[in-house]
Amino acid sequence: MDRLPRWADIVLIPLVSLVLAAVLSALVILAIGEDPVAAVQLMITGALGSTYGWGYTLYYATNFIFTGLAVSVAFHARMFNIGGEGQAMLGGLGVALVCLHLPLPHWSLALIAATAGAALFGALWALVPGWLQARRGSHIVITTIMFNFIAAALLNYLLVNLMRPVGAMDPATPKFPTATHLPTLHDLLAPLGIAFSKGAPANVSLLVGLLACVLVWLLIWRTRLGYEIRALGHSETGARYAGIGPARTIVITMVISGALAGGMAINNVMGEAERLVMNATEGAGFIGIAVALMGRNHPFGVLLAAILFGFLFQGGAELALWTDIPRELIVVIQALVILFTGALDNMVRRPLAMVFAALRKGREA
Amino acid sequence: MDFLTLLQVLDSTVRLATPLLLACLAGLFSERAGIFDIGLEGKMLMAAFLSASVAFFTGSVWIGLLAGIAASVLLSVLHGLASITFRGNQLISAVAINFLAAGLTVLIAQAWFREGGRTPSLIGGARFEPVTLPLAETLAPVPVLGPIYSELVSGHTILVYLALACVPLTWWVLWRTRFGLRLRAVGENPAAVDTAGISVVGMRYGAVVICGVLCGIAGAYLATGLQAGFVKDMTAGRGYIALAALIFAKWRPWHALGATLLFGLLQAVAVRYQNIDLGGVVIPVQVMDALPYVLTVVILAGFVGKAIPPRAGGEPYVKER
Numbered sequence: 189m190d191r192l193p194r195w196a197d198i199v200l201i202p203l204v205s206l207v208l209a210a211v212l213s214a215l216v217i218l219a220i221g222e223d224p225v226a227a228v229q230l231m232i233t234g235a236l237g238s239t240y241g242w243g244y245t246l247y248y249a250t251n252f253i254f255t256g257l258a259v260s261v262a263f264h265a266r267m268f269n270i271g272g273e274g275q276a277m278l279g280g281l282g283v284a285l286v287c288l289h290l291p292l293p294h295w296s297l298a299l300i301a302a303t304a305g306a307a308l309f310g311a312l313w314a315l316v317p318g319w320l321q322a323r324r325g326s327h328i329v330i331t332t333i334m335f336n337f338i339a340a341a342l343l344n345y346l347l348v349n350l351m352r353p354v355g356a357m358d359p360a361t362p363k364f365p366t367a368t369h370l371p372t373l374h375d376l377l378a379p380l381g382i383a384f385s386k387g388a389p390a391n392v393s394l395l396v397g398l399l400a401c402v403l404v405w406l407l408i409w410r411t412r413l414g415y416e417i418r419a420l421g422h423s424e425t426g427a428r429y430a431g432i433g434p435a436r437t438i439v440i441t442m443v444i445s446g447a448l449a450g451g452m453a454i455n456n457v458m459g460e461a462e463r464l465v466m467n468a469t470e471g472a473g474f475i476g477i478a479v480a481l482m483g484r485n486h487p488f489g490v491l492l493a494a495i496l497f498g499f500l501f502q503g504g505a506e507l508a509l510w511t512d513i514p515r516e517l518i519v520v521i522q523a524l525v526i527l528f529t530g531a532l533d534n535m536v537r538r539p540l541a542m543v544f545a546a547l548r549k550g551r552e553a
Numbered sequence: 554m555d556f557l558t559l560l561q562v563l564d565s566t567v568r569l570a571t572p573l574l575l576a577c578l579a580g581l582f583s584e585r586a587g588i589f590d591i592g593l594e595g596k597m598l599m600a601a602f603l604s605a606s607v608a609f610f611t612g613s614v615w616i617g618l619l620a621g622i623a624a625s626v627l628l629s630v631l632h633g634l635a636s637i638t639f640r641g642n643q644l645i646s647a648v649a650i651n652f653l654a655a656g657l658t659v660l661i662a663q664a665w666f667r668e669g670g671r672t673p674s675l676i677g678g679a680r681f682e683p684v685t686l687p688l689a690e691t692l693a694p695v696p697v698l699g700p701i702y703s704e705l706v707s708g709h710t711i712l713v714y715l716a717l718a719c720v721p722l723t724w725w726v727l728w729r730t731r732f733g734l735r736l737r738a739v740g741e742n743p744a745a746v747d748t749a750g751i752s753v754v755g756m757r758y759g760a761v762v763i764c765g766v767l768c769g770i771a772g773a774y775l776a777t778g779l780q781a782g783f784v785k786d787m788t789a790g791r792g793y794i795a796l797a798a799l800i801f802a803k804w805r806p807w808h809a810l811g812a813t814l815l816f817g818l819l820q821a822v823a824v825r826y827q828n829i830d831l832g833g834v835v836i837p838v839q840v841m842d843a844l845p846y847v848l849t850v851v852i853l854a855g856f857v858g859k860a861i862p863p864r865a866g867g868e869p870y871v872k873e874r
Contacts, residue, residue, distance in 0.1 A: 216657070220664035268644055326853035327862070329644050330800065333591065333793055334846035341843035349837065477648060514663045514670065519656030523649045531635035531646030 192541055202482055202489075202529060204536050209524035216520055222513055230510060231503025241502060243373060243388020247460065248472075249498030250390065253397035254452035255476025256494050257404050258310075260485040262328075262445040264408055265437060266421040271317060271332025272449040273473025274339030275310040279450025280457040281343065282309030284351070284464035287364040295392075298368040302458050303396060303451060310450015311443045313339060318442025322435035328442070336473075347466055360465040370459045393455035397494075400448060401487040407444070408487075417441050449473060471519075475501075478522050481529040497522070556697075560704045562821050567709065568779060569824075570817025571716045572597065572771040572788075576795035577802070577809045578716075578723050579767035585727065585804060586760030587740035587865040592632055592647030593768055594792025595654035600625040600772025602658040605672040605783035606665060608679040614777050617679065621776075622769030628654065629765030630758075637757050640869035651792075659785050670785035672776075681710035681778040710778040712770060719767070723806040736760055740863035743870040753870045771795075797849035804863065816845045 192201070214224035235241045255272045262269035269275075282305035292298040317331035347359040356362075370391045377384045408414040419427040420437045427434060452472060457464050475497055482496070483489030504518035528536060576593045583590040600621035608617025628650050635646035659670035666672055686707035693703040727733035738746045739756045747753050775791075776783045794816050801815075802808035822829070823841035 216660065220660060268642075270644075270648065320850070320854050324854040324856075326850070326855070329591065330796070330853060331850055334797065334850050337790060337793065337846045338843045338850075341839040341846075344842070345837050345839040348839075474648075474652070477645070481645070512663065512667075514659055516656040516659035516663075516670070519652050520660060521656075523652035523656060526645060526652065527635070527649035531641035531643075531649055532639055533641060534639040535635075535641075 192537070192544055196540065196544065198484055198486075198489075200540065201533070201536055202484060204540065205528035205533075206482070206525065208528050208536070209521060212524050213517070213521045217513065217517070220513070222511060227507055227511065227513060230506055231499070234506025234510075235499045235502040238385065239383070240385035240388050241506075243385045243390040244502040244505070245495070245498040246373070246390040246394055247388065247455065247498070248501040249494045250394045250397045250455040250459075251452050251472040252475050252479045252494035252497045253401060253491060254455070255449050255473050256479030256483060256490040257400055257476075257487060258445045258449035258473075259476045259480035260483065260487075260490055261404060261408070261417070261448060262441060263480055263485050264414075264421050265417045265441040267321070267438065267441065267445075268329050269314065269332055269442065269445045269449075270329055270477065271314060271335050271446075271473070272476045273469055273471065274332070274336035275313045275446045275449035276452045276456075276469045276473045277339045277343050278313040279306035279310040279453035280464050280468050281346065282306045282450060283453040283457045284361050284364075287368040287458060288361060292365075292368055295368060295370055299370060299392065299396070299454065299458075302368070302454050306450045306453040306457075307447035308450070310453075311447040313450070314442045314446020315439065318439045318446075321442070322438040340467075344466065347464065351464070358465075361463045364458065364462050368458065369462055370454075372459075389460040391455065391459035393459045396451070396454060398491070400451065401491050404448070405487040413437075413440065449476065475522055478525045478529075482525055557700070557704075560700055562818075562825055564705050564708075565821040565824065566814060566818045567705070567713060568817075569820045570813045571709075571713045572775050572779065572791055573795045573798055573813040573816055574716045574810060575712075575719065575767050575771035575774065576792055577798045577813050578719050578806065579764040579771065580796055580799045581723060581802075581804060581806060581809060582727075582736070582760045582767070583764035584799065584866055585740045585863055586736050586757050587743060587863055587868065587870075588633070588636055588757055588761055588764075589643045589867045590632065590647055590761075590764060591644060591796060592628065592650040592792075593764075593771075593795050594788050594790070595647070595651035596625040596628045596765060596768035597772035597775065597792050598651075598658055598786070598788045599628055599654040600769040601776035601787055602654075602662060602672070602772075602783045604769075604773035605675060605776035606662070608675055608777055609672055609782075612677070612679050614675075614679050614681055617777055618770070618773045621773035622766050625769030625772060626762055626765035629761045629768070633758050633761040636869065637754055637761070640871065643867055643869075655786065658783070662783065662785070672783040675777060675781045679777070680781055681712055681774070683708045684711055684714070710774070712774040712778050715770070716774075717810075720806050720810045727806070732759075737863075740865055743865050747870075747872060753872075757870075768792075794845050797845050800849050800862075801845075801852055803861070819844050 217224040217227055235245045258272050259269055283302045286302045286305035317328055317335055320326040320331050321328040351361045352359055353362045373390045374384045374386045416432045416437050419432055420434055424434050456468055479490055479493040479497055482493035500518050504515050507513045508515040576597055580590050580593055603624040604617040604621030607620035608614045632646050632650055635641040636643040662670045689703040689707035692699045735751055735756055739753055743753045775787055798812035798816055801812040819841050823838050827838045829836040
């Protein structure tokens, strides 16, 4: 089959997929008797029209940066880590244990300790499926799905029976101590003279997320381990021939992936809720799949896709507030993005490849 | 626990195992033909919604059942299109289908009924009523066997008996017919089937459509048999438990019956008893919730017998590579 130019592969295909998803979503909105143009306008003003909107958009985007990076690192080794949701839940447990039980004098120290706790717990929850894949040959997709459910049951048990304060009805931990509360963008930008909404939950974790993007880029394209991960993803026999141990690389990749997914908890658990509640992840682990596919597994692409989904999430919340369109519209859009950028990639690619081949022929003639 | 309580728990086991069994057999057809399907959940959900809606509008549960099957088959064909025709990733396609169903059902339910993503309660002919088997009333007074017959065997909806009948039927189709042999061969070695002049694509689409039909019945049973109407996310992970049961059963129909009854029993016990006190040691209800998944991980890891999936599973077939 004809090759596409590099720019088309990176920019054009995700863009065409996005347009297809948008058109179908517009049809869905039309079909349920609402006005798609008005809906888009409402989403834009709600998510991007104020620093309050931006604060929510960037807060959601921070979650998706972490889960998107987690899925993309595993994709580089040709593994599908569908367990970001469970790993992020366990990351929340790590954050809660650190914040509730360590005497931390200042938020900066708390952030470092909580990041370590979140990454450690997320990594552990991915280590088991990784090890089972590497040593026992059990399919990573199935085990990570099962681990999502096991994580949900475990968190349910811990919150209801052990971590809930005595006498409280709500299955959640007590509030974290004030010293562990993270500064929001309002607090960070105020010294610079920039006014930012006080009510929005975007916080310093966004910077940690950006740092994670840079670190993942360095890992994948600038280190020996990254080379091994990509080599394994291209061909296991090739990697083996080059002296790369597949089992070891699989386990390490999954540990990194799980640590990234777990890292999300510093944003939603520590930065926003300031306590661990039931179902704190709100499906962000699954949105990571769409984000990684859309971002073509590159940290910069993941960042852009995460902001796009942050916009959709916040815009969708506004829609649910002001119109009769429920929040589930986002789930439909997310499904369509996964469908077109992931499963139906060839459907988008083949016609484009033909167009480019025809153009090339025309130029030669 | 007295005899009657035991019967009631077993009775609810059968009812809860039915959607699992149907979805598990659905996955069996698809995966035996080499198409992985983690989208059982989405297909069931879509079928549950559409069957309940159509049954509500028409007042006929049978038309509802057909609509549910149609919705599920439509999603199956989408999965086939992505994974057979366009050779996309079967796992990613199924993930997309699950989300599509989760979103669309609530979106459409809100547009049609405005009840926060549910359908109105179904009454009368819009629901599957329990079937009383012949002589159930007469035999009830007979000690031991009477209650077993009248409480446990009799008094389920027709779909429960249909699901049970599907077990030997699936075995017969897959292991005793030419179609079944070809279907299994497509999942093990598609190139050999192709060489024999049989269309791999055709066989795989056939398997995917059968999977859709069975998932459709499973979904319709949830909304019109087990419960009276659709509620948001009503499958609640049953598609994944069915998938777990399929692995637990190592892709065999009779074992699928055993696995789904076991998982149904776990659900029935979790519904009836919150925490189980075993002489001082309390088993929390969450253990029951997590047990199917833990058991599946253990089986997959090969610590208790190895579960080996069909060899060509998950791989798109490319002719003349």
